[in-house]
Amino acid sequence: MTMLSDRQQLSYIASQAADARLNVELETEGMTLNIGPQHPATHGTLRIICRLDGEQVVWAEPSAGYMHRGYEKLTEVRTFPQVTTLINRIDWLGSFANEVPFILAAEKLMEIEAPPRAQVIRTILFELSRIANVSLFLGDLGVQMGAITPVFLAFRDREYVLNLIEGATGGRFHPNFDRIGGLKDDLPKGWIDETRQVMIKLQQFCDTIEDLLFGNEIFQSRMRGIGIIPADIAKSYGLSGANLRASGIDYDLRRDQELPMAWDKADWRVWTHPDGDSFARCWVRLQETRESCKIVEQLLDQIPAGPIMTKVPRIIKVPEGEAWVATENPLGEMGYYVVSKGDLGPFRVKIRSASFNNISVVPWALKGVYVPDVITILASLYFILGDIDR
Amino acid sequence: MSAVLAVEVPYWGQSLLRVLGGLVAVLLPAGTIVYLFLFKMMSFMQSRLGPMEAGPYGSLQLVAEVGKWMQKEDLAPENADRTIFKMAPLVVLVSTFLLVAVIPFGPDAYFTNFAVGVFFGLAVSSISVLGILIAGWASANKYSLLGGLRAAGQLIAYELPLVLATLGVVIQAESMNFQEIVVAQNTGAIFGFEWLGNPFIFTQFIGFLIFMIAVQAELTQAPFDMPIAESELVSGYMTEYSGFRFLIFFIAEFATAGIFALIASLLFLGGWGVPFVWFDWNSLDDVSWWMNLVGPLIMLTKMLLLTFIIMWVRFSYPRFREDQLQTFAWKVLIPLSLANIGITAILKVAV
Amino acid sequence: MPKVPGLIKGLGVTLGTLGKTVTEGAATVQYPHEKEAPPVRARGVIALHEGNCTACMLCARSCPDWCIYIEGHKQLAPPRRAGGKPRQVNHLDRFDIDYALCMYCGICVEVCPFDALFWSPEYEYSEPRIADLLHDKDKLGEWMETVPEAPALEAGAQSK
Numbered sequence: 026m027t028m029l030s031d032r033q034q035l036s037y038i039a040s041q042a043a044d045a046r047l048n049v050e051l052e053t054e055g056m057t058l059n060i061g062p063q064h065p066a067t068h069g070t071l072r073i074i075c076r077l078d079g080e081q082v083v084w085a086e087p088s089a090g091y092m093h094r095g096y097e098k099l100t101e102v103r104t105f106p107q108v109t110t111l112i113n114r115i116d117w118l119g120s121f122a123n124e125v126p127f128i129l130a131a132e133k134l135m136e137i138e139a140p141p142r143a144q145v146i147r148t149i150l151f152e153l154s155r156i157a158n159v160s161l162f163l164g165d166l167g168v169q170m171g172a173i174t175p176v177f178l179a180f181r182d183r184e185y186v187l188n189l190i191e192g193a194t195g196g197r198f199h200p201n202f203d204r205i206g207g208l209k210d211d212l213p214k215g216w217i218d219e220t221r222q223v224m225i226k227l228q229q230f231c232d233t234i235e236d237l238l239f240g241n242e243i244f245q246s247r248m249r250g251i252g253i254i255p256a257d258i259a260k261s262y263g264l265s266g267a268n269l270r271a272s273g274i275d276y277d278l279r280r281d282q283e284l285p286m287a288w289d290k291a292d293w294r295v296w297t298h299p300d301g302d303s304f305a306r307c308w309v310r311l312q313e314t315r316e317s318c319k320i321v322e323q324l325l326d327q328i329p330a331g332p333i334m335t336k337v338p339r340i341i342k343v344p345e346g347e348a349w350v351a352t353e354n355p356l357g358e359m360g361y362y363v364v365s366k367g368d369l370g371p372f373r374v375k376i377r378s379a380s381f382n383n384i385s386v387v388p389w390a391l392k393g394v395y396v397p398d399v400i401t402i403l404a405s406l407y408f409i410l411g412d413i414d415r
Numbered sequence: 416m417s418a419v420l421a422v423e424v425p426y427w428g429q430s431l432l433r434v435l436g437g438l439v440a441v442l443l444p445a446g447t448i449v450y451l452f453l454f455k456m457m458s459f460m461q462s463r464l465g466p467m468e469a470g471p472y473g474s475l476q477l478v479a480e481v482g483k484w485m486q487k488e489d490l491a492p493e494n495a496d497r498t499i500f501k502m503a504p505l506v507v508l509v510s511t512f513l514l515v516a517v518i519p520f521g522p523d524a525y526f527t528n529f530a531v532g533v534f535f536g537l538a539v540s541s542i543s544v545l546g547i548l549i550a551g552w553a554s555a556n557k558y559s560l561l562g563g564l565r566a567a568g569q570l571i572a573y574e575l576p577l578v579l580a581t582l583g584v585v586i587q588a589e590s591m592n593f594q595e596i597v598v599a600q601n602t603g604a605i606f607g608f609e610w611l612g613n614p615f616i617f618t619q620f621i622g623f624l625i626f627m628i629a630v631q632a633e634l635t636q637a638p639f640d641m642p643i644a645e646s647e648l649v650s651g652y653m654t655e656y657s658g659f660r661f662l663i664f665f666i667a668e669f670a671t672a673g674i675f676a677l678i679a680s681l682l683f684l685g686g687w688g689v690p691f692v693w694f695d696w697n698s699l700d701d702v703s704w705w706m707n708l709v710g711p712l713i714m715l716t717k718m719l720l721l722t723f724i725i726m727w728v729r730f731s732y733p734r735f736r737e738d739q740l741q742t743f744a745w746k747v748l749i750p751l752s753l754a755n756i757g758i759t760a761i762l763k764v765a766v
Numbered sequence: 767m768p769k770v771p772g773l774i775k776g777l778g779v780t781l782g783t784l785g786k787t788v789t790e791g792a793a794t795v796q797y798p799h800e801k802e803a804p805p806v807r808a809r810g811v812i813a814l815h816e817g818n819c820t821a822c823m824l825c826a827r828s829c830p831d832w833c834i835y836i837e838g839h840k841q842l843a844p845p846r847r848a849g850g851k852p853r854q855v856n857h858l859d860r861f862d863i864d865y866a867l868c869m870y871c872g873i874c875v876e877v878c879p880f881d882a883l884f885w886s887p888e889y890e891y892s893e894p895r896i897a898d899l900l901h902d903k904d905k906l907g908e909w910m911e912t913v914p915e916a917p918a919l920e921a922g923a924q925s926k
Binding site: 066 | 646
Binding site: 188196241 | 919
C-alpha cells in the first residue's frame with residue numbers, strides 16, 4: 026500500500042492521473058467514483074468524491090451540504106423555547122443531548138441554574154440518548170461490513186431505551202423536554218425501576234455485540250491497522266469524542282469541565298485506546314456505552330427530591346450577552362455559541378457539531394486505502410448527516 | 416428417468432420429462448432455501464418473524480415477490496450495451512441448469528450419467544463467471560464494473576480450491592462418475608466398520624471444509640460477498656437490474672446454492688444412497704426401485720442441512736476485503752488442498 | 767479454558783437468537799393484528815377541548831412552524847347571573863392543525879393558559895393524501911376521548 030506523505034503530493038498525483046498524456050506507458054487511467062450522495066453507506070446524503078486507481082483511493086474529498094437545513098439561520102427567527110424543537114433534529118439519534126448545551130448556554134446568560142433534581146434527570150436522559158445513539162452505531166457497524174444480524178439486534182435493544190425516553194418525555198426521537206431553568210415535567214412513576222432493568226439488557230447487548238462482531242476474526246482483520254489517525258493529526262483536524270480518545274488523547278468534556286450537570290456524582294472512567302485505528306474507535310464506543318449504563322445506574326439512586334424547575338418568567342427574554350457551552354455529546358464535542366440582544370430569541374447561534382469536524386479528516390484518512398476500507402473507516406468515524414449539515 | 420416409469424417413452428417424451436425434471440430440480444431447492452432460510456431462519460436469528468401475511472406463515476411470500484418482479488419495468492441504463500446487458504442473467508441461469516444435469520437423485524433417477532460428471536459439473540459451474548462479468552461490464556455503471564471485476568477475480572480464485580478439494584474424493588472413489596462416487600461411499604467401510612458405509616466426510620474432512628468454504632465464495636455469500644457488497648458497491652453487478660432480470664439473478668443465486676449443496680452431499684455425505692449393508696445390496700444393480708423415490712428426499716434433506724450451514728455463516732459474519740480474500744485462497748486454501756491431495760494419493764497407493 | 771474463536775462465538779450468538787425466537791417469540795409485534803400501547807405521555811396527536819378555547823392565539827403564535835390556524839369572533843353571551851350585563855366572549859370559528867407541518871414539539875399544549883389542548887397517544891391517523899392531514903376542530907375534539915390521565919410522578923417529585 027503506497028502511503029502518500031502529504032496532501033500536495035496527493036493532488037499532484039491526482040492531476041497526473043487525469044493528465045494521462047504525460048506518461049502513457051505505466052499510467053493506468055484513474056476513475057472518479059462518487060460515493061454518495063445516494064449510497065447505502067453514507068447514512069443519508071454525504072458525498073465523497075474518490076479518485077481511484079484500481080480499487081485504491083488516490084484522493085478523496087467529502088462534499089457536505091446535501092441536507093443543509095439552515096438551523097443557525099432559523100434560530101434567529103425563533104424564540105428561545107422554540108429553538109430546542111429545531112436543534113433536536115441535528116443529531117437525530119441522540120436528540121436529547123442536543124438540547125442540553127443550548128439550554129445551558131441560555132441559562133448561563135440568564136445566570137440561573139436548574140435545580141439539582143433537574144440536573145440529575147438531565148444527565149440520565151443525556152446518557153440514555155448516548156446509549157440510543159451508540160447502540161445503533163454498534164449494529165450499523167456490522168451492516169457496513171456485510172453482517173446483517175447485528176443491526177437488528179441493535180434495533181431490538183435500542184427500542185427499550187427509546188421507550189424509556191418516550192415514557193419520560195413523550196417523544197421517541199425528538200424529546201424537546203429541556204426547558205430554560207429545568208425540565209418540562211417530572212418522571213412518571215415506575216420509570217426508575219424500568220430503567221434499571223433496561224440498563225441490564227443494554228449491558229447484555231454490549232456483550233452480544235462483542236461476541237458477534239468485535240471478537241470475530243474477520244471483523245478484526247478488517248478493522249485493525251486500518252485508517253490509523255495519529256494523535257497529532259486527530260488534534261489538528263479538530264476531532265472530538267470517541268474518535269479523539271481512540272487516538273490516545275484522554276479528553277472528555279463530561280469530566281474536564283465544570284457544568285451544572287451530575288456526571289461528577291457517578292463513578293466512571295474515560296476509555297482511551299492507543300492505536301487510533303478503526304477498531305480502536307469502535308472499541309472505545311463500545312466501552313463508552315457500558316460506562317453510560319453504569320452512569321445511569323448510579324445516578325438513578327441519587328435523584329434528589331425537589332422541584333424540577335427554577336423560577337423563570339413565563340415569557341423568556343434572555344439578557345444581552347454571549348455564551349459558549351459545549352458538552353460531550355454521543356458523536357463528540359457539541360457546542361453552541363449564543364449571542365443574545367435581550368430579545369425573545371437569540372440574535373445569532375453558532376452550532377459546533379461534532380460530525381462536521383470528524384469527517385473533515387476523511388481526505389487525510391482515506392488516502393491510499395481500498396474502497397472497502399473507505400466504508401469501514403467512514404463507519405468507524407461515525408457521523409450523522411444531520412450533525413454534519415445542520 | 417425413463418426406466419422409472421417402466422414403460423417405453425419416446426425420445427421427445429424423455430426430453431420433455433428431463434426438462435420438467437430439471438425445472439423442478441432447480442426451482443424447488445431454490446424456493447425451499449429462500450423461504451426456509453432467507454425468509455424464516457434469518458428473521459428468527461434477528462428475533463423477528465419475517466413475512467407472515469402472504470399465505471400461512473408467509474409461505475406464499477415468494478410467489479408474491481415473483482409476481483411483483485414480473486410486473487416491474489424491464490429497465491436498461493441509457494449507456495448500457497443492451498444486447499449483452501439483457502443476456503447476462505440468462506448466462507448465469509444456464510450455468511445453473513447445466514449443473515443440475517449431472518446430479519443423480521437415485522439409482523436410475525438422473526438426467527444424464529456422465530462418465531466424467533465431476534469434471535463436467537466443475538467446468539460448467541464457472542460459466543456463471545462470464546455472466547457476472549458481462550453484467551458488470553454492460554451496465555455502464557462504475558459500481559457494477561467494480562462488482563463484476565471483483566466477482567471474476569474471486570470466482571476464478573476459488574474455482575481452484577473447489578476443484579482440488581474434489582480431487583481427493585475422486586482419488587478415493589477412483590471415479591469421476593457421481594453414481595460411482597455414491598456407490599463407493601455406501602459400500603465402503605471405515606476401519607472395517609460397515610454399518611455407516613464410508614461417507615467421505617470422515618476421510619476427506621479437510622477436503623470437505625475447503626469445499627464448503629470455496630462453495631461459500633463461489634456463491635458469493637457472506638463472508639465472501641464482495642461482488643454484491645451492498646454497503647460498498649450498492650449491489651455490485653446487479654445494481655442496474657430490475658424486474659424479471661433481477662429475478663433470474665436471484666433464482667440463479669439460490670438455485671446454485673442448492674445445487675452446490677447437492678454436489679457436496681454427493682461427494683461427501685453419501686448422496687442419495689443409504690449404506691448398502693442395511694438392505695444387503697452389493698452393487699448399483701441390487702438397489703431396489705423405490706430408492707428412486709426415496710433418493711430425492713434423502714438428497715433434499717442433506718441439501719437443506721448443508722444450505723443451513725451456508726446460510727448460517729452468511730447471516731453471522733461480516734465480509735472480507737478483496738485482497739484478504741485472495742490471500743486466503745492462494746496462501747491458505749490452495750496449499751492445504753494440495754497437501755490433502757498428496758496425502759490422499761499416498762494413502763491410496765500405500766493402503 | 768482455551769479462548770473460543772470469535773467465529774464460533776458469532777455462530778453461537780445467531781443460533782442462540784434463533785432458539786430464543788422459536789421458544790419465546792419474536793421481539794417484534796405483528797402490527798395490524800396486535801398493537802403496542804404507547805406510553806401515557808406519548809405525543810401522538812393534539813386533542814382540543816373546544817369549550818376551554820378562547821381563541822387567544824397564544825398557541826398559534828408560539829408554534830415553531832405555524833401549523834395552527836385559528837379564526838374567531840367576539841360575540842355577546844347571555845349574562846352569568848340574571849339581571850347582569852351580557853358578557854363579551856371570543857367564539858372559536860376555526861381551529862385547524864396541519865399535521866403535515868406539525869413537528870410534535872408540544873409547545874402549543876404547554877403555552878395554552880386555559881387547558882384547551884392535550885396530548886393523546888393516538889397514532890393511527892395517517893392519510894393517503896397529504897392535504898387530508900389538516901384536521902379541523904371537530905376532528906381534534908373527537909380525540910379528547912383518548913386523552914389519558916396525567917401519570918403519577920416518581921418519588922421525590924414536587925407537585926406543581
